[in-house]
Amino acid sequence: xxxxxxxxxxxxxxxxxxxxxxxxxxxxxxxxxxxxxxxxxxxxxxxxxxxxxxxxxxxxxxxxxxxxxxxxxxxxxxxxxxxxxxxxxxxxxxxxxxxxxxxxxxxxxxxxxxxxxxxxxxxxxxxxxxxxxxxxxxxxxxxxxxxxxxxxxxxxxxxxxxxxxxxxxxxxxxxxxxxxxxxxxxxxxx
Amino acid sequence: xxxxxxxxxxxxxxxxxxxxxxxxxxxxxxxxxxxxxxxxxxxxxxxxxxxxxxxxxxxxxxxxxxxxxxxxxxxxxxxxxxxxxxxxxxxxxxxxxxxxxxxxxxxxxxxxxxxxxxxxxxxxxxxxxxxxxxxxxxxxxxxxxxxxxxxxxxxxxxxxxxxxxxxxxxxxxxxxxxxxxxxxxxxxxxxxxxxxxxxxxxxxxxxxxxxxxxxxxxxxxxxxxxxxxxxxxxxxxxxxxxxxxxxxxxxxxxxxxxxxxxxxxxxxxxxxxxxxxxxxxxxxxxxxxxxxxxxxxxxxxxxxxxxxxxxxxxxxxxxxxxxxxxxxxxxxxxxxxxxxxxxxxxxxxxxxxxxxxxxxxxxxxxxxxxxxxxxxxxxxxxxxxxxxxxxxxxxxxxxxxxxxxxxxxxxxxxxxxxxxxxxxxxxxxxxxxxxxxxxxxxxxxxxxxxxxxxxxxxxxxxxxxxxxxxxxxxxxxxxxxxxxxxxxxxxxxxxxxxxxxxxxxxxxxxxxxxxxxxxxxxxxxxxxxxxxxxxxxxxxxxxxxxxxxxxxxxxxxxxxxxxxxxxxxxxxxxxxxxxxxxxxxxxxxxxxxxxxxxxxxxxxxxxxxxxxxxxxxxxxxxxxxxxxxxxxxxxxxxxxxxxxxxxxxxxxxxxxxxxxx
Numbered sequence: 089x090x091x092x093x094x095x096x097x098x099x100x101x102x103x104x105x106x107x108x109x110x111x112x113x114x115x116x117x118x119x120x121x122x123x124x125x126x127x128x129x130x131x132x133x134x135x136x137x138x139x140x141x142x143x144x145x146x147x148x149x150x151x152x153x154x155x156x157x158x159x160x161x162x163x164x165x166x167x168x169x170x171x172x173x174x175x176x177x178x179x180x181x182x183x184x185x186x187x188x189x190x191x192x193x194x195x196x197x198x199x200x201x202x203x204x205x206x207x208x209x210x211x212x213x214x215x216x217x218x219x220x221x222x223x224x225x226x227x228x229x230x231x232x233x234x235x236x237x238x239x240x241x242x243x244x245x246x247x248x249x250x251x252x253x254x255x256x257x258x259x260x261x262x263x264x265x266x267x268x269x270x271x272x273x274x275x276x277x278x
Numbered sequence: 279x280x281x282x283x284x285x286x287x288x289x290x291x292x293x294x295x296x297x298x299x300x301x302x303x304x305x306x307x308x309x310x311x312x313x314x315x316x317x318x319x320x321x322x323x324x325x326x327x328x329x330x331x332x333x334x335x336x337x338x339x340x341x342x343x344x345x346x347x348x349x350x351x352x353x354x355x356x357x358x359x360x361x362x363x364x365x366x367x368x369x370x371x372x373x374x375x376x377x378x379x380x381x382x383x384x385x386x387x388x389x390x391x392x393x394x395x396x397x398x399x400x401x402x403x404x405x406x407x408x409x410x411x412x413x414x415x416x417x418x419x420x421x422x423x424x425x426x427x428x429x430x431x432x433x434x435x436x437x438x439x440x441x442x443x444x445x446x447x448x449x450x451x452x453x454x455x456x457x458x459x460x461x462x463x464x465x466x467x468x469x470x471x472x473x474x475x476x477x478x479x480x481x482x483x484x485x486x487x488x489x490x491x492x493x494x495x496x497x498x499x500x501x502x503x504x505x506x507x508x509x510x511x512x513x514x515x516x517x518x519x520x521x522x523x524x525x526x527x528x529x530x531x532x533x534x535x536x537x538x539x540x541x542x543x544x545x546x547x548x549x550x551x552x553x554x555x556x557x558x559x560x561x562x563x564x565x566x567x568x569x570x571x572x573x574x575x576x577x578x579x580x581x582x583x584x585x586x587x588x589x590x591x592x593x594x595x596x597x598x599x600x601x602x603x604x605x606x607x608x609x610x611x612x613x614x615x616x617x618x619x620x621x622x623x624x625x626x627x628x629x630x631x632x633x634x635x636x637x638x639x640x641x642x643x644x645x646x647x648x649x650x651x652x653x654x655x656x657x658x659x660x661x662x663x664x665x666x667x668x669x670x671x672x673x674x675x676x677x678x679x680x681x682x683x684x685x686x687x688x689x690x691x692x693x694x695x696x697x698x699x700x701x702x703x704x705x706x707x708x709x710x711x712x713x714x715x716x717x718x719x720x721x722x723x724x725x726x727x728x729x730x731x732x733x734x735x736x737x738x739x740x741x742x743x744x745x746x747x748x749x750x751x752x753x754x755x756x757x758x759x760x761x762x763x764x765x766x767x768x769x770x771x772x773x774x775x776x777x778x779x780x781x782x783x784x785x786x787x788x789x790x791x792x793x794x795x796x797x798x799x800x801x802x803x804x805x806x807x808x809x810x811x812x813x814x815x816x817x818x819x820x821x822x823x824x825x826x827x828x829x830x831x832x833x834x835x836x837x838x839x840x841x842x843x844x845x846x847x848x849x850x851x852x853x854x855x856x857x858x859x860x861x862x863x864x865x866x867x868x869x870x871x872x873x874x875x876x877x878x879x880x881x882x883x884x885x886x887x888x889x890x891x892x893x894x895x896x897x898x899x900x901x902x903x904x905x906x907x908x909x910x911x912x913x914x915x916x917x918x919x920x921x922x923x924x925x926x927x928x929x930x931x932x933x934x935x936x937x938x939x
Contacts, residue, residue, distance in 0.1 A: 127343060145339070179338055182345045210342070227284040235334065242337035264295060265288055267334055268327035275326070 097153055101166040116174050122149040123171075146171050146242060165251040169233075172241025176218070179240065183214035213274075220273040224266060231266040234259055290320040295327065358382075360431035362390050362438060378441060381426070387441040388426060392434060404435070411437060414480055414503035421471030423491075423499045439501075444494050447487035451556055458592065459629060461556050464490075466622045467498035469549060473615035475503060476542040483540065485548035486529040487555065527571050528561050532606050535572050543608045546618060550603025557596065558583060562604060580604060592629040599625065 103111035126148050150167045217239075225232035230252065237243045237251055249259040279287075290309055294302040302324055310317030358364070362379040368389060379390040408428055415425035424440040447464065450456060456464070468490055475482060482489075482503055489501045527535060531547035534540050554562040562580030565571040583597050599621050605611040612618040813819075816832035 175339055179342055179345055182342075214338070214342075227279060227281050228288075238337070239334050240338050242339055261292055261295075264327060265291055265323075267330050268291070268323045271330040271333050272323060272326035275329075 097167075098163055101163055101170060104170050105166050112170065112173070115170055116177070118153065119149060119167075119171055119174055120178065122153055123175075126152075168241050168243055168247065169237060169251050172237045172243070176236055176240040179214055180218045183211035183218075216274050216277060217270065220270050220277070223273065224269060227269075228266075230254075231262045231269075234262045235266050235270065238263060286316060287319050287323065290316060291323050291327075294320060294324055299328075359390065359392070359434055359436055360429060362388060362436075364390070379438070381438065388438045389441045391437045391439070393436065411503075413478070414475075417475055417478055417480065417503065419471055419474040421467045421498055421500060422475060422503065423501045425503075440499075442491045442493055442499055442501075444491050444499075447490045447492070447552065447556065450492060451487055451559060456556060458596075459626075461553075462592075462596075462622060462626050462629060463496070464492060464498050464556070465549070465553055466619065466626065468500065468552070469615050469619045469622060471498070471500045472542070472545050472549065473619055475500075476545070476615050481540065481542050482545050482548075483534070484529075485545050485552060487552055490552070527568050527575065528563060530575065531608075532576050533608060535575055542615065543611050543613065546603050546612050546615060549615075549618070550600050553596070553603070554580060554583070554600050557600070562600075576606070592625050592632050595621070595625045595628055 100111045100115050104115060123145060126145055146168060149171070150164055154163065154167070221232050221235060224235070233252065234248055237248045238245075243251060245259050245263065246256055248263075249256045252259065290306065293309070294305050297305055303321075306317050306320055306324075310320065359379070361381055361383045363382055365378045365380060365387075368376045368378050375392050377390045377392065379388050380386070381388050411425065411428045414422075415428060418424075423442070425437060426440065427436075427438040429436060429438070445453070450464075468485075472482065472485070480503060482500065484502065485500070490498060491501060492498050529548045529551045531540065531544040534544050551562055554560075560581070563571055563574035563578065565574050583593075583600070599618065602610075602612055602621075603618060612621075813822075813832060816835055818828045818832045822828045
């Protein structure tokens with residue numbers, strides 16, 4: 089029965105890779121919930137000033153979800169890529185909502201939890217980055233993908249190269265050009 | 279800029295970036311002499327490159343981890359969505375977050391359901407949902423939740439509904455003992471609401487105790503019409519562990535499980551399940567896994583609700599209503615909610631008649647007639663305690679058998695004269711089946727007869743484990759590949775028996791050959807890494823990560839913390855996968871020291887070593903030593919010899935009870 093679960097994940101990842109949009113909708117809650125669960129566990133013991141190691145988090149999520157099978161590197165690349173996309177959706181969605189929060193009389197009621205949430209500046213930054221990234225995608229889709237994997241998926245250059253089946257050299261060059269392009273774009277727009 | 283132009287710019291930019299900073303200007307001037315625009319463009323990007331610094335270098339998640347952690351961020355910032363002001367979070371489910379909010383225009387409370395981005399990112403799906411939800415919002419019936427608005431504000435999609443001050447049927451089942459009268463009253467209102475919806479051509483598809491609420495004034499409301507369709511998963515998904523995240527199939531009709539077209543009769547089935555559960559506190563179709571539940575839905579008859587001597591006619595009537603609602607063949611079921619409603623009403627009359635006869639209102643659980651198929655709650659609790667006790671006994675037993683098998687191999691059962699690999703396939707399957715049943719029995723559970731599919735799955739894992747190692751040794755991924763399946767096998771074997779398992783996967787990078795692992799993560803693919811940051815939290819500096827004396831205690835504490843996360847770890851099992859060459863014994867020693875402070879650790883902790891150096895012939899003999907009885911208990915039972923494996927639980931080793939072979 090365990091093989092069912094695994095082939096399910098494998099199938100969804102493969103559907104997603106082949107451009108089936110419904111696969112992403114099925115993968116998202118699955119992966120999001122797993123990431124949340126793991127993040128909560130990390131946070132419960134790392135109270136103050138911690139940062140999450142993205143790679144460790146995603147690795148663990150993959151291991152848990154892929155569970156029944158021996159780790160499959162091809163699968164794992166897809167998993168990382170789809171997770172990067174999901175993280176991007178989540179963060180941008182969050183940032184968009186955050187930006188629209190109204191300032192005013194109620195704000196002093198804000199409990200301590202507010203510190204947990206995103207700052208307005210950060211939200212604006214993410215939304216701007218997202219827009220710039222969309223534009224970059226029309227110019228040079230692979231560079232946009234490299235940024236998504238690196239920035240939202242937390243992948244190293246090597247892992248990004250594996251995920252995209254290109255050389256490390258290519259990723260390195262894509263990364264530096266994309267960074268320069270995005271930096272300029274965001275700076276000029278703001 | 280066009281993609282073509284960008285390509286030209288990039289060529290120049292990359293060429294310049296390949297040069298030392300001082301020579302870049304000259305290169306641009308030279309290559310772009312005929313295209314000043316190109317030069318300007320490349321120059322400005324070069325400048326951006328130099329200014330970018332650590333822009334984007336820290337991954338987003340590391341900065342925004344709190345987004346994953348905050349459950350109630352909306353509530354936390356006194357958010358307004360359209361005219362609605364959020365007051366507090368009521369819940370969070372697969373379909374998004376639900377908030378109590380105030381409609382500031384009408385000054386009334388509303389329940390605001392916010393759809394998660396991933397459900398609304400598909401325009402088509404969103405449109406279908408809106409059509410459905412708006413149709414449902416047209417339903418005007420006292421037993422159907424009123425939908426005020428299906429809308430969108432600043433990119434946030436929401437549904438605003440009437441706020442119900444009351445309890446879900448789930449909460450009622452848990453918290454209160456419903457009288458038979460109350461039960462019938464709820465059922466009548468529920469079916470009456472459905473009847474109205476069906477008349478309007480709307481099928482709910484997801485009737486379950488969580489989706490039906492009773493207000494304090496006794497009015498019952500059905501929630502979430504139309505929403506089920508949005509998240510509905512085909513049965514093939516529900517059969518999997520992964521799909522389990524999408525919800526329990528316990529209330530789903532056979533035709534829905536099969537992924538066939540469903541109509542209003544699917545709601546009638548679900549009502550039958552809810553009624554059965556309200557009456558007996560048991561689900562008519564239940565299984566340890568969703569797959570088992572689905573099999574029960576498709577093939578099994580629910581345990582009868584036994585009626586004994588003092589039976590009332592009302593109870594007999596309810597039983598027959600439930601039976602009719604739970605007909606697997608849709609054509610044998612109630613064909614309309616209205617029919618079911620008629621029968622429920624007649625129970626109500628009968629009940630009122632009975633009441634006059636008996637005089638007093640009788641509580642469901644007190645009616646002697648209702649000696650149902652249920653195992654009472656206290657009995658369940660007792661079973662849980664018993665199975666934990668049985669587990670402890672079993673572990674001792676396995677340890678004992680292990681020792682005995684070493685001391686006196688002649689006691690082994692007949693088939694153990696042949697090793698697993700020498701058996702025929704049928705014998706192997708028989709063996710696995712036999713062991714599984716034995717374990718189930720030992721754990722105080724009812725004996726489990728696994729189906730062929732499950733047996734084969736387990737056998738596949740066992741086969742993989744006993745496969746001879748490749749000549750020349752295995753690569754690190756191969757080792758993980760071999761070890762990892764046991765994590766889920768063991769976890770499933772135990773979770774099926776409702777024993778929580780924490781599995782810590784621990785890979786300290788202390789071997790010189792893998793030292794670069796934590797830098798490029800090549801060596802630890804797919805598995806949890808003991809990263810420098812984690813190490814630092816346990817008092818080991820990055821530079822000391824190769825020092826066994828420092829890493830071993832850190833590792834032991836790390837593992838112990840993972841175990842402690844379960845809270846009362848006397849009810850848990852912990853499996854730790856350790857992989858490295860040196861220092862295994864140091865970690866063991868450190869753990870033993872820790873365990874002395876807590877007897878539970880002794881009982882519940884097992885270690886599975888995937889030890890690189892030992893994955894040769896020596897490993898096959900010695901791993902036995904490391905691969906725990908935990909594994910044996912799950913799959914191999916008491917016959918490790920059959921697998922040419924000898925294995926001892928850590929606790930046995932700690933007691934010094936086992937000598938190395």
